[in-house]
Amino acid sequence: MPVEPPVVPSLDQLRAQVQVVLDRAHDQHAEQLAPIGTEMTALIDPIHALLRGGKRLRAAFCYWGYRAAGGAHSDAIVQVATAMEVFQAAALLHDDVMDRSDTRRGRPTAHRVLAAMHREHGWDGDADRFGEAGAILAGDLCLNWTDELYSTSGLPEAELRRGRAVFDLMRTQLMGGQYLDVLESVRPWESASTQDRIDRARLVIRYKSAKYTVEQPLLIGATAFGVDDDTRAALSEYGLALGEAFQLRDDLLGVYGDPEATGKPAGDDLREGKRTVLVAHTLDTATPTQIERFNELFGRADLDEAGVDWLRELVSSSGAVDATEAMISALSAHADAALDRATLTPEGERMLRDLVGIAVARNA
Amino acid sequence: MPVEPPVVPSLDQLRAQVQVVLDRAHDQHAEQLAPIGTEMTALIDPIHALLRGGKRLRAAFCYWGYRAAGGAHSDAIVQVATAMEVFQAAALLHDDVMDRSDTRRGRPTAHRVLAAMHREHGWDGDADRFGEAGAILAGDLCLNWTDELYSTSGLPEAELRRGRAVFDLMRTQLMGGQYLDVLESVRPWESASTQDRIDRARLVIRYKSAKYTVEQPLLIGATAFGVDDDTRAALSEYGLALGEAFQLRDDLLGVYGDPEATGKPAGDDLREGKRTVLVAHTLDTATPTQIERFNELFGRADLDEAGVDWLRELVSSSGAVDATEAMISALSAHADAALDRATLTPEGERMLRDLVGIAVARNA
Numbered sequence: 001m002p003v004e005p006p007v008v009p010s011l012d013q014l015r016a017q018v019q020v021v022l023d024r025a026h027d028q029h030a031e032q033l034a035p036i037g038t039e040m041t042a043l044i045d046p047i048h049a050l051l052r053g054g055k056r057l058r059a060a061f062c063y064w065g066y067r068a069a070g071g072a073h074s075d076a077i078v079q080v081a082t083a084m085e086v087f088q089a090a091a092l093l094h095d096d097v098m099d100r101s102d103t104r105r106g107r108p109t110a111h112r113v114l115a116a117m118h119r120e121h122g123w124d125g126d127a128d129r130f131g132e133a134g135a136i137l138a139g140d141l142c143l144n145w146t147d148e149l150y151s152t153s154g155l156p157e158a159e160l161r162r163g164r165a166v167f168d169l170m171r172t173q174l175m176g177g178q179y180l181d182v183l184e185s186v187r188p189w190e191s192a193s194t195q196d197r198i199d200r201a202r203l204v205i206r207y208k209s210a211k212y213t214v215e216q217p218l219l220i221g222a223t224a225f226g227v228d229d230d231t232r233a234a235l236s237e238y239g240l241a242l243g244e245a246f247q248l249r250d251d252l253l254g255v256y257g258d259p260e261a262t263g264k265p266a267g268d269d270l271r272e273g274k275r276t277v278l279v280a281h282t283l284d285t286a287t288p289t290q291i292e293r294f295n296e297l298f299g300r301a302d303l304d305e306a307g308v309d310w311l312r313e314l315v316s317s318s319g320a321v322d323a324t325e326a327m328i329s330a331l332s333a334h335a336d337a338a339l340d341r342a343t344l345t346p347e348g349e350r351m352l353r354d355l356v357g358i359a360v361a362r363n364a
Numbered sequence: 365m366p367v368e369p370p371v372v373p374s375l376d377q378l379r380a381q382v383q384v385v386l387d388r389a390h391d392q393h394a395e396q397l398a399p400i401g402t403e404m405t406a407l408i409d410p411i412h413a414l415l416r417g418g419k420r421l422r423a424a425f426c427y428w429g430y431r432a433a434g435g436a437h438s439d440a441i442v443q444v445a446t447a448m449e450v451f452q453a454a455a456l457l458h459d460d461v462m463d464r465s466d467t468r469r470g471r472p473t474a475h476r477v478l479a480a481m482h483r484e485h486g487w488d489g490d491a492d493r494f495g496e497a498g499a500i501l502a503g504d505l506c507l508n509w510t511d512e513l514y515s516t517s518g519l520p521e522a523e524l525r526r527g528r529a530v531f532d533l534m535r536t537q538l539m540g541g542q543y544l545d546v547l548e549s550v551r552p553w554e555s556a557s558t559q560d561r562i563d564r565a566r567l568v569i570r571y572k573s574a575k576y577t578v579e580q581p582l583l584i585g586a587t588a589f590g591v592d593d594d595t596r597a598a599l600s601e602y603g604l605a606l607g608e609a610f611q612l613r614d615d616l617l618g619v620y621g622d623p624e625a626t627g628k629p630a631g632d633d634l635r636e637g638k639r640t641v642l643v644a645h646t647l648d649t650a651t652p653t654q655i656e657r658f659n660e661l662f663g664r665a666d667l668d669e670a671g672v673d674w675l676r677e678l679v680s681s682s683g684a685v686d687a688t689e690a691m692i693s694a695l696s697a698h699a700d701a702a703l704d705r706a707t708l709t710p711e712g713e714r715m716l717r718d719l720v721g722i723a724v725a726r727n728a
Contacts, residue, residue: 029536036540036571043543094504098497123550133462133546136500137539140458140507144535147511151528157521164515171508172393175501176400179407182497186487207400 007073008347011358014063014078015056021082022051025145042117046110047138051089053105053263057246057359058084058217064355065221065235068348076154077221080163083149084217090142091174091212097135098182099272106263111135146171155224163224170216177207189275190295197280202244205277209250210243214359218352227343234342238335238352245331246359248324251276255315261363267308273299277327281320290314332356371437372711375722378427378442379420385446386415389509406481410474411502415453417469417627421610421723422448422581428719429585429599432712440518441585444527447513448581454506455538455576461499462546463636470627475499510535519588527588534580541571553639554659561644566608569641573614574607578723582716591707598706602699602716609695610723612688615640619679625727631672637663641691645684654678696720 009017026048033040059081066077095101096109103109108116115131123130150167151160181204189197218239222232253262254269255278262268269276279298283291294314297307315321335356339349373381390412397404423445430441459465460473467473472480479495487494514531515524545568553561582603587596617626618633619642626632633640643662647655658678661671679685700720703713 032533032536033540036537036544036567039547040540040543043540090504094500098493098500100493118550121551123552125550129462129464130546130550134543136458136462137543137546139500140454140503141536141539143504143507144511144532144539147508147515148532148535151511151515152532168508168512168516169396171512172396172505173400175505175508176397176404176407179404179498179501180400182494182501183403186482186489186494187485188487203400 006067006345006347008351009073011056011060014060014081017078018056018059018082018085019052021079021149022048022085025082025086025149029141029145042114043134043138044141046113046135047089047093047142049107050092050105050110051085053107054085054088055358056085057355058088058213060351060355061214061239062217062221064348064351065218066225067221068235068342068344068352069222069225069227069231070345070348071159071221071225074155077224079149079153080155080220080224081217083146083153084220086142086149087146087171087174087212090139090146091178093135093139093142095178097132097139098178103264103268106260109135110138143171159224159226162226163220166216166219166223170212170220173207173216174212177204177209177211180204181208184275185273194280194284197275197283198277201275201277201280205244205247206240209247210240213246214243215239231342231344234338234340237338238342241331241338242335242356242359245328245335248277248328248331249360249362251278252321252324255312256321267303267312270298270308270311271301271303278315278320278324281323282315282318285318285320286314328360332360370431370709370711372715373437375420375424378424378445381442382420382423382446382449383416385443385513386412386449389446389450389513393505393509406478407498407502408505410477410499411453411457411506413471414456414469414474415449417471418449418452419722420449421719422452422577424715424719425578425603426581426585428712428715429582430589431585432599432706432708432716433586433589433591433595434709434712435523435585435589438519441588443513443517444519444584444588445581447510447517448584450506450513451510451535451538451576454503454510455542457499457503457506459542461496461503462542465636467628467632470624473499474502507535523588523590526590527584530580530583530587534576534584537571537580538576541568541573541575544568545572548639549637558644558648561639561647562641565639565641565644569608569611570604573611574604577610578607579603595706595708598702598704601702602706605695605702606699606720606723609692609699612641612692612695613724613726615642616685616688619676620685622727631667631676634662634672634675635665635667642679642684642688645687646679646682649682649684650678692724696724 026044029044030041033044062084063077063081067073071077092104093110096104097111101109102112111131111134114134115127118127118130184200184204215236218235219232222235227235251269254274255267259266283294286294294311297303297311300307336353339352344352390408393408394405397408426448427441427445431437435441456468457474460468461475465473466476475495475498478498479491482491482494548564548568579600582599583596586599591599615633618638619631623630647658650658658675661667661675664671700717703716
């Protein structure tokens, strides 16, 4: 009897399957909230809208971690992979409240949508506070649903238990990483050395991005099915390197990205004053006069187009872009090479190698 | 061979066992966060401090739901019960951010502690926003840990799966109830009829308090072990009635409670402008002049002692306190009577009857 070739969904096919899980979960949650009142739709519709966007890289890494380890395609592993996206939605919702962001994935953020609803109705109290409260609760729902999707996925209990160690660690460490990011945005920075700034920015990247974007979703999938220690170590190395490269690309897009593609205003990171590796490199070679002007402009929420352009020019002319591109290339190569030390299914290995290029692509 | 009598921990003994689980979890999470930096203690220590307080009623209802259904004492069910407390901590942390509350359980709220740390260090940016961001993340950690404690409790998989339906429903519906509470605090109220106000306040009570304080923790425990449909229905009735009575008591304590016992400033609910059943009753019999003065004072964060006294006197003289006490008594009796229709272990039934009085006791 001929052996059936393994099911190998393309990234688009996987995205569509994730959407099916999200739609079903949305309907089920809407039903659970219906007895409380029809007003609940205003709480959960922004979540569903947010979850329609995004590249779904986290779902892909989780799914392909499982498949690369030898697991077969199933609705269950697609549901586990979907949990990664819902977890990210929670992080984005709360991040946007903490940063008071206006836009996300090309749409107004959930707290802005809810604040606008408050204003339209002319309700009592402060519209922004109302919006923030709603978005905090929307993020809370996503955290609850992350685990609900994971635990009710239908993956065999033994697999869920193995994956859970990484799943739980991811959820704890991301909040730690977010807190470190908040801390780094308020602690003394101007007086720090370039190396110190780079080290601090890279630690934030590691815990706020690299681990939960690539390494941990990948290891959740891989350890759920089961891998040997060498493969696990190799996947971890791949994930951390690629996750860091992904964030460095994101930092470049935060300065130079096309708003159409990033879904955020041009130069958003400059207005936000995000203390990235890119900026640390820039300041390393800047003249005192440039630094003075930089300090005036960087982190100003009302920064105009000319200010954004001046900062961009400073970053480019400093060589920081080239240095960051070089880091991205080196980290991508490192990630790719790490796979040589892993024992993986051919289709899994192929997709993980493809994902290196996709995760660090220049078009958002 | 003589049959061993069942282990019957007192409420204090159960509280101590819950604390052991909390301490162990705290140590484990501190270890997971340590690689990110020593600063992480500022994020998780306020959680641990918050969790040292409280009556742990939710843990008791969950534990005794399981025991009343026939389950034996085990570390596993104590850990599941502990998850209820961690879930409440999440709700309190985020509630305090949304309400901008200063005090909780007699201590400064987490966001105030973190804001004070920011000020002490003279860090950049807004101290209050820093504190809020930290408390949002602390609440997020508690949501993650709620499920981690539940899922890794060691209860048999079949029991966890049965309990999970209620566990997941509880987590979704509480966020809905919180959102309804936020909505009710901003939607038109002055123009509403007394009956409408009471109905709306009772719907908030049901979803923001009754279900997650009594009914759902109880049903998580009971359905995890397994109960027949009649017993489940009876426990649900007990839980909703007692949960509502508990919240009505809490509303009275929010107006008249001793700050020593409640851990909140005297008359806190009046300063916050909480739209309770008690206040709806009060306004029903108030004169136009009284209503005018009420509207001036109610919900003012800077309300002085004299203002609090005037409002208290209005509530008392309106008969609203007596009406609320009568509701508490009727609901408590209803809860007690519902147990007659349940098939329960003797020690379980005894404790659930005791818990009626404990949950609605006047001393906070």
